[in-house]
Every structure is written in structure tokens, then in C-alpha cells.
Amino acid sequence: MIGISHYLILSGILFSIGFMGVLRRKNLLMLFFATEVMLNAVNIAFAAIGNYYGDLSGQMFAFFVIAVAASEVAVGLGLLIVLYKKHHSLDLDVISSMKG
């Protein structure tokens, strides 16, 4: 039978995949995709724990995570377009201007 532990371990694995993506990606658009994976993994954990305790707060937090993710994408893509107009690249090594 599928219990809460299955969902939590799956959510941890998905979060780790997203985290690996954040660590190894050099392209900013791909970095955004990896953060979306992490946000989705956390949503699964929220829904699973809320279901386990018979509590609606988990679903509520998942809703607010979705709202935050939507606004993050809107602002972030605008910034990406501005960066691409300036540098003609989305590579972090090209864009970075600080030495160190």
C-alpha cells in the first residue's frame, strides 16, 4: 500500500534532481527549469502531508507556492529578455561581470 513515506521519498528525489540541475546548469533558462522542478517537488510533499493529517493547510501552501512560481516566471523572463538584449547570451560565464 502507498503511504506517506512513498510520496515524501519521491518528493525528496525530485527535489534532488532539481537541485542537481541548479548546481550544474550554466544557461539561465535551464536554471529556471530546474527551479520549477524543485517547486513542484515541494508541492507534492505539501499535498501528501496534508492528506496524511487530514489537514487543508498543506494544499493551501501548495496554492501559494504556485502563485509565487507564476509571478517569479513573469518577472524572471522579463529580466532574461533584458539580459539577452544586452549580452546576446544567457550563459552565466558570459554574463558575469564580477571577478571572483
Added chain:
Amino acid sequence: MYEVIAFYIFAISTTVLFMITAMSKNILYAMTSLAAGMVMISGFFFLLGADFLGVVQLIVYVGAVMALYAFAMMFFDATKDIKEKHNSPALVFLLGGLMALVFVVMFSAPIIGENIQALYPVVEGVGNAQAVGIVLFTKYLVPFEVAAIMLLVAMIAGIILAGKKMDFSLTTNEELPLVDKESEDEILKESR
């Protein structure tokens, strides 16, 4: 029995699809697999009895967010493969593996937590959408309104940031810089 089969199908497909998202060299493949993975994630929400959350996941994530990404990709050249320079891939995989272990342990920690009480129990006798509405418009009304204002601010910011110089084609003027360094410095001096 059906729950077990459905869980494992969704689990394997999401893991594989998100792995493609994190590892692929092509932006189009990464975006398509991310959209498909989000559809599969909504399956978990339906399995967990959070019907409304599953529908919102389908509409907002797959419908709105991925469409936004698809529109934004028209500004960039999505057909060529991305070349990424990795300094020490072994170190990244070692650190990433260790962090992954920590995350899995951390995320599964609530399994042993026994003394947690439900703060807002599921309302009996109504469907999931009604129960969500009752809690959202009583206990979570202020965060809901704040989220609405935040979405409005994000929409205005997106329009302002992306709307400048829309007549300038990025992909056909690949080698021309939009503002060269000297004129940028002059503009900065004049503005002081």
C-alpha cells in the same frame, strides 16, 4: 491496487522526465519534458484527493507558465544546442549526491513525527473544491489578497521589462550590440 500501479507509473515517469529536463542540452527538449512532468505531477494530486490543486496545477503550470516559457523562447535561439563549460563535474556530482541524500532524509523526516495535530481539518460532507474555498476565504484571506497584489505587480514588471525595444529583432541582429559601451557611458554621464 490501482493506487499502487498509478503511483509507480507517475513516479517513474516524473523522475525520468525531470531527469531529461535537468540533463538535456536542447532547450526545446527540456521545456517539453518539464511540461509533461508537470502533467504527471497533477496525477499525484488527484491520487491524494486534492482535486482542486490538481486542476490548478494543470491550468496554471502547464497552461500559463509553460506557455510563458514557450513565448519567451521566441526571443532566444532555441534550435541550437547549449554549450556549457563545466570546471569540475566530479565535484559537482559528489556535492550534489551528498545534498540529495540530506534532502531525502530531510523530506522524509515527518514520517517519524507522530504528535502533529490537524490545524484546519478537512470539512466533512463537501467536495474538495468547496472545502478549499471555505478555508481559503476564511483563514487564508489576507495571504490570498496579498498574492493577488503580488501577481499584479509581477504582471506590470513583466510588461515593463520585456516591452522595451520590441521592434528590435534579437535573432537577426545577433552581432550588433543594442547599446555600445561609449554611448552607454555618455548616457550615464548625462543622467548624472
